[in-house]
Structure formats: structure tokens, C-alpha cells
């Protein structure tokens with residue numbers, strides 16, 4: 520059993536989210552209590568071609584362990600080669616295989632959730648990766664199926680368990696659903712009941728109450744939090760605090776939240792690859808929008824965030840937002 524599930528531990532994972540859960544964001548989530556993290560997915564073939572951008576994506580710090588690196592692809596040989604290369608260079612705590620991505624560019628390679636339509640091949644890829652890295656655990660992340668008429672989570676769960684995967688994360692939506700609608704927790708519960716390996720449930724978890732409810736209703740061994748952490752990475756701290764003391768702690772002030780965003784920006788721009796390629800902050804605008812989404816009055820600053828080029832622009836947006844909120848607070 521993977522150590523982070525042993526002795527009744529119930530780990531909270533930060534879900535891998537391409538273009539968002541970079542090394543600095545993960546650092547912050549770890550400080551807030553995320554137990555296990557996985558890098559954004561990287562294409563196995565591209566990794567073996569030694570693309571420096573991808574090696575930046577899979578980089579992590581010792582403090583972030585236990586840390587998994589996620590790969591996607593459909594060719595058992597290149598998936599195995601990429602996993603071996605990652606283990607030799609980085610010694611992650613586990614290799615995670617993505618069989619859930621619904622993006623067209625991934626589906627057209629027959630990878631990600633496309634593999635849910637071909638469970639036999641999915642098993643071959645899993646087995647090849649497991650055999651390539653006998654010294655490192657392999658885990659798998661799936662969706663419930665391709666569409667409502669082909670829910671295959673249970674079948675796929677049995678296959679990957681049989682091939683030697685040591686945990687299974689299930690995003691409770693189908694490929695066709697994308698990110699819409701409710702996550703299908705009954706299916707996740709059913710698979711968690713059936714498998715011997717730990718099942719990590721994922722989909723629309725946004726509060727400590729959600730965690731308690733899912734703990735009561737399923738046999739999941741851990742949970743994975745995605746979009747709720749993007750706008751509010753303190754969610755891990757809140758959940759841990761609630762599980763321990765039964766109350767949610769005071770949220771960070773708006774000033775503290777902005778301080779975190781500005782600190783994050785400075786750190787990410789100091790990363791070697793980013794610094795080389797981006798002279799301004801335009802590429803970070805989607806991150807700013809995601810990071811401020813849950814804040815009071817965030818809609819009003821969205822336009823200004825879309826104009827941010829330099830750190831000074833970001834600081835100005837922050838000051839204006841803080842001042843505006845203080846003003847509306849005092850006039851209440």
C-alpha cells in the first residue's frame with residue numbers, strides 16, 4: 520500500500536491542472552495542507568525527445584513529495600520509455616497515467632480519455648509502464664467513461680489493478696460531459712467498493728462539508744480537489760482544520776490573498792524556462808483570473824487583469840481592488 524494511504528490516512532490530492540498547477544502553485548498548496556500532488560500531464564513522446572519546456576513542467580521540489588509525474592500517450596513503448604526516463608532523472612514518488620483528458624488534441628492521438636474506449640489497450644499501456652519502472656509505483660487517473668452509455672470505470676479499475684497500478688483516481692464525469700454537470704459519485708463509490716487498491720474520488724469538491732459527506736457515502740481512500748483550489752488554495756487548510764476542530768477557520772484577508780498572488784507571480788517569472796520565454800505577464804492572465812475568481816468583487820477587476828503586462832500593473836489592480844472593497848465596507 521502506498522505510504523500516504525497507510526494507517527488510516529485519508530490524503531487530499533491537488534488535482535493536476537495543465538497551465539495552472541505549476542511548481543510554485545503546488546508549493547503554496549503544499550504549505551496549505553495538500554498531501555499528495557501530481558504534475559500537469561506531459562506527452563510521453565515529447566518527453567523522450569527531451570523538450571526542455573516539458574522538463575520544466577515536471578520539475579518539483581523535495582518539499583512537495585510525495586509527488587507524482589503524470590504522462591499521457593497511447594503507445595506502450597514510448598509510455599514505458601518516458602516513465603523510465605522520468606524515474607532515472609527525477610525519482611518521483613510515483614508515475615501517474617492520464618486516461619481522462621477530454622481535449623481534442625489528446626483524443627486525436629488516441630490518448631487521454633480516448634483510451635476508455637479501448638480498455639484492452641489501456642491495460643497494455645498500464646502494464647508496460649508498470650514493468651518499465653519496477654522500482655516506482657504507478658497510478659492511473661480516469662473518467663467514468665466516454666459517455667453515459669459507456670461507463671467503464673469498474674472494468675477499467677479491475678484491468679489497471681490487475682496490471683499492477685497501485686491507486687486509481689476517478690474524475691466522476693464522462694469525456695462527453697467535459698467539466699459540466701454533476702460528478703457521478705455513485706459510480707466512484709461502486710468502484711471503490713470493488714477494488715483492492717485505493718480509489719481517490721474527484722469532481723466538484725469545494726468545501727469541508729463535501730469531504731465529510733463523501734467520506735460517509737463512499738469507501739474512497741482519499742480525495743482530489745481541482746478547480747476549487749485554483750481560486751482558493753487555502754481550501755486544503757480549511758478542510759484539514761474542519762476535520763480536526765469542526766469549524767472552518769477565518770479566510771485570509773483580501774490583502775493577504777493579493778500578497779500571495781503577487782509573490783507567486785514573482786516566483787514563477789524567476790523560473791528558468793519562463794524567464795527565457797516570457798518578457799511580460801500576458802501569458803499569466805488566465806492564471807490571475809483563476810486565482811481571483813472567488814474573491815469579492817472579482818468580476819469588476821477581470822477587465823483590468825486582462826490588461827496586466829508587468830508586475831507593477833498587477834500591483835495597481837490589487838491596490839485598487841483592496842481600496843474599493845475597504846470603501847464599500849466603510850459605507851455599509
Ligand SMILES: Cc1cc2nc3c(=O)[nH]c(=O)nc-3n(C[C@H](O)[C@H](O)[C@H](O)COP(=O)(O)O)c2cc1C
Pocket residue numbers: 534535536537538539558559560589617619620660690698721722723724743744745746747
Ligand atoms: C484547466 C484544467 C486543466 C486540467 N489538466 C489536467 C491534467 O493535466 N491532467 C489530469 O489528469 N487532469 C486535468 N484536469 C482535470 C482535473 O484534474 C480534475 O479531474 C477536474 O478538474 C475535476 O475536478 P474538480 O471538479 O475538482 O475541478 C484539468 C482540469 C482543468 C480545469
